[in-house]
Amino acid sequence: MQNLRDFGNALVVALISIGLMVGALSISLVEFVPQTTPTAADIVFPSPIPLTATNTTIPTPTPTLGLESPTPSVTPTSTITFTPPAACMPPSGWRQIIIQSGETLDSIAARYRASKDQLRSANCLLIDSLVAGTVLYVPPVATNTPAVCNPGASGWIKNYTVRPGDTVYRIATDHYTTASLLKSVNCRISDYIYAGEVLWIPNVATRTPYPTPLPGSTVTPYPTDPLTETALPFTVTVIPSSTPIPPTATEIPTATAMPTPLPSPTAFPQ
Structure with missing residues (x-):
């Protein structure tokens, strides 16, 4: 019995040792597997500015033979200029602006009265996202010339000198006009007026203002005569009535019997 127990213990130890060896071997194989190094993806931002590539060669000094000291001669540089395609050239008359933080293509298009498609095609944009600090071509905005307002009108x-407490609506109502027309004739935009200024008003008679009681004042009623009832004379007019006529009996004619003659017999010869 003791021998069987020892044999079982030895078998368990052997199995554990084999498992440890297999695990160590698998770990060593995993460590030697070459791993691919992730490459950083280059993020390319679309640039609305057409770039021009130049290739400049460095000037090389060329020594000259003679007794005097050699003077280096500069070889002219050759410049290679890449002309952008005609499809990306901005329209004639468009100017450059610097995109500020928070600006979008929609806001710039609304400000310069252009469509998003026009801005995209003129600046060769593939997407609507803009990068702050870059240059964008926009159309020139026509300046609005304000219309000259000449106060006054015919009639x-x-x-009218404005008094304290006056308003545009009250002045217009007193002179039979509207507040908007009063402001237009006086070249006003807002309803603000100040006491002492002189305004244009229609040449009509003003409304008679209703007396308004002052605060704290009482209105004393005037005595009125009491109402008295006056009896009017009552006259009865008798309408003449028609005189009754007694009915008269009318005799109805009676039928009279008339004798009817009968034909006499006539004798015919035989």
């Missing part, structure tokens, strides 16, 4: 006079 209006400039003789």
Whole structure:
């Protein structure tokens, strides 16, 4: 019995040793597997500016033979210029702006009154994303010339002095006009007026203002005569009635019997 127990223990130890050896071998094989090194992906931002590549050669000194000291001569450099394709050239008259942080293609298109398609084709953009600090070509914006406003109109006079408490609506109502027309004739944009200035008003009679009681004042009623009832004379007019006529009996004619003659017999010869 003791021998069987020893044999079982030895078998377990042998199995554990074999497992450890197999695990160490597998770990060593995994460590020697070559791993691929991840390559950094280059992020290319679309540039709206057409780039021009130049190839400049470094000037080399060329010694000259003679007694005097050699003077290096500069060889002219050769420049290779790449002309961008005609499809990416900005339209004539467009100017450059620097894109600020937070600006989008939609906001720039609305500001310069152009469509997104025009900006994309003129700047060779593939996407709508913009990079702050880059250059973008935009169309010139026409300057708006403000219209010159000449105060006054036909039938209006400039003789109303604004008093404290006046408003545009009240002045317009008192002179039978509208607040918008009053502001337009006086070249005003807002409803703000100040006391002492003179405004143009229609040359019409002003409305008679209703008296408004002052704060704290009481209105004293005037005595009125009491109402008295006056009896009007009542006259009865008798309408003449028609005189009744007694009915008269009308005799109905009676039928009279008339004798009817009968034909007499006539004798014929035999």
